[in-house]
Amino acid sequence: MIRSLLLSATLSLSVTLPQIAQAQGLAGPYLAARIAGYSNDYAAAANYYNQLLARGVSSPRILENAVVIYAALGNVDRAAQAAEALEAGGFQSQFADGAKLVSALTKGDYDEALGLLDERGVSGALLDGLIRAWITAADDDPEGVAEAFDALAQTAGFAPLARIHHAYALAMAGDFEGADDILSGRAHGTLNLTTRGIEAHAQVLMELGRDADATELLARANGATNSPVLQSLAERIEAGDDVGWSFITQVPDGLAEAYFTLAAIFAGETSSTFTLLSARAANALRPDHLDALVLTAELLEEQDRFTLANDVLNRVPRDHPSFFGAEITRAGVLLSAGKDDASVEVLSALTKTNPDRQVVWSAFGDTLRRLDRFQESSVAYERAIDLIEEESDRDWYLYYVRGITYERTDRWALAEADFRKALELNPDHPQVLNYLGYGLVEKRIKLDEALDMIERAVEARPEDGYITDSLAWVLYRLGRFEEAVEPMERAVDLAPLDPTINDHLGDVLWVVGRKREAEFQWHRALSLEPETEEDVKRIRRKLEVGLDVVLEEEGGVGPIEAAQD
Incomplete structure (x- = not known):
């Protein structure tokens, strides 16, 4: 229902111009608002809707679109005014x-x-139910609050969220024992708490004087997450x-938590505009709701x-965790x-103010790597790895990305060691298997092991064109040309716009005698703008x-016979 309503509101931006706008000579602002809204340019759209509403336009289509635009900007008053009209x-x-x-609740x-x-x-039933229950909490009526949350919990799938919010309401009222009974799972069974739920439970335990339990809870959470708030x-x-x-x-x-809960559930699952409206509502009700701010951004x-x-x-705030x-x-x-220098500047400053935060160095490394600044990126990842106190499975990523930077700066021995370390921490991860296997192929070493790694990666992700390309390429390198054709053609089907994969297909087709098709693939690869x-x-x-002459000029860099050790 929510999806269909949002779709109809979005589509209404592209229908014919309302007669009233034509009659009043407002075609320009209306069309501009429609186009801006359709492309999610909320600020520009709001400006045009301001002009339309100032002229007294009363078209329901225009007014509804204006409501959505103002709400997406977080302008509660203007959204409510358009709604009233x-x-x-x-x-x-x-x-x-x-x-x-939202306007009534903020007031x-x-x-x-x-x-x-x-x-x-x-x-919808979930958010409406949470709002009802929280409004009941304003009346200092514990029994009424319990009844409201219990009623919501009767709907399949709503129970965990209803219980968690009830615990929050109990803690707000000073009933920390009751809140702990729920959050600990004793009252209604185990709850899968988010980092926000863990933060709330830790605060409840501290209010109960159970410092050791709070510390243990946070230690477990911090071993599995990188939440700065929990740390x-x-x-x-x-x-x-x-x-x-x-x-x-x-x-x-x-009430803000209720809206944020809905936004967090829908993030990535439904229209980003609908999710944005919920996140904006959370911030309207609680301007310091940091998670809602970040989600909005x-x-x-x-x-x-x-x-x-x-x-x-x-x-x-700069002083917030x-x-x-x-x-x-x-x-x-x-x-x-596209503001690359500004992005690097922000992260560089963070490394100076938060030098002991592993996540800061990791983010710095990721950004530099995206900008192909591999030498600098490897230094950032080295700092991140140096900050590991007790190694865990989740650290595989740091070794993997540092390995990439080492490989891209011609330090293969270090790269291979990092890839193998990543596999030690996260066995059979297809990305790592593929990168290491492909690297071994390009280095012309340990080809049997490389083939095994890439075959396992393809088995794990059969729809990944890049991994499938690696399988075909290692078969080509081993001189198993006919076997390489099918996976290479499948790789192009899976990633048709990648120049390297199209180039590889050309090479494979050439060596099996399909030279005209090979030339077609090379032309296509050129049209896709190769990286260098x-x-x-x-x-x-x-x-x-032809490929044969090129390989001869390069000293035979084609199918290979190489040491397997």
Whole structure:
């Protein structure tokens, strides 16, 4: 239902111009708003809708679109005004109801909010149920709160979230024993807590004077995650700081958590615009909800709204434990926006202010690697690996990416050692198997082992064109030409726009005598813009004189017989 409603609102941006806009001579602003909204350019669209609404336009289509745009910008008041105008015209809209609900909740007008929920529901059973329960918590009625959350828990799939939010409400009311019963799993069974749930439970345990239990809980969590909030909380407890309940201290905080819960569930699963509306609502109700801020920025980045995303991240306080995490996200936003130097500058500054944070060095290394600055990237990964205190399975990634930087800077012995270390920590990971196997093939060593690795990688990811290309290429290198044709053709089918794979197919086709098809593939590879000028020159040379002559000129760099040790 939510998907279909959002789709209809999106599609309404591309329908014919409403007659009222034509009659009032507002075709320009309307068309501009429609185009801007369709491309998620919320700021530009809002500007045009401001012009339309200032001229008294009352088209329901325009008003509903305006509601969505204003809400996506986090402008609660303007969204509610457009919603009221839509309702005044006798039209109903779930988006308008949602905007009015958020407005009522931010103003603390819970009677109006309940009226909207009672009349026809607003945001679906889960969010509506959480909102009802949190509004009940404003009346200092523990039994009513329990009944509201219990009622929500009766719906299949809603029970875990209803129980977790009930625990938050109990802690807000000072019933830390009851909150612990739920969060520990004693009351209703084990709950799969997110890092936010773990943070809340640790604070509950501290309120109960169970410092050791809180420390143990956080130690387990920090062994499996890189949450700066949980790490900071553990450090504060170890330092003897007065850690108490601050997770949710008032009803608006709980309401914000309800909206964030919905946004977190839908992130990556449904329309990013719908998820953005929920994240924006969470921030309207609780401006310091850092996870909602970061999620909002990530959603805006996904829609290429880099300036808006950067503006959101600038709201994260520098002294908050999540600041460096938000800065890492901001660096990613800048990189996506093509501001490479600014992205590197942000992360470089973080390495100076947070030199002991492994995740900072890892992010710095990732960014430098994406920019092909492999030497610098390897140094960053070295720092990250040096910060490993107790090695765990999750550290495979650092060895893998450092191995890539070593390979790209012609330090194969170090690269191979890192790839093997990564496999030791994460056996049979297809990316590592493929990269190491392909590297062994290119180095012309240990070919039997390389083939075995790549075959295992293909088995794990049969739809990955790059891994399938590696399998075909090692068969080619081993002189098993006919066997290489089928996987190489399949690799091109899986990754048709990759110049290297198309080039490889040309080579394989050439050696089995399909020379005209090979030339076609080389022409196609050139049209796909190979990565380096050297690649371009080599392909053109093959088209001029054929693969056999090129291999002879290169000293026979084709099928090989090599040492297997």
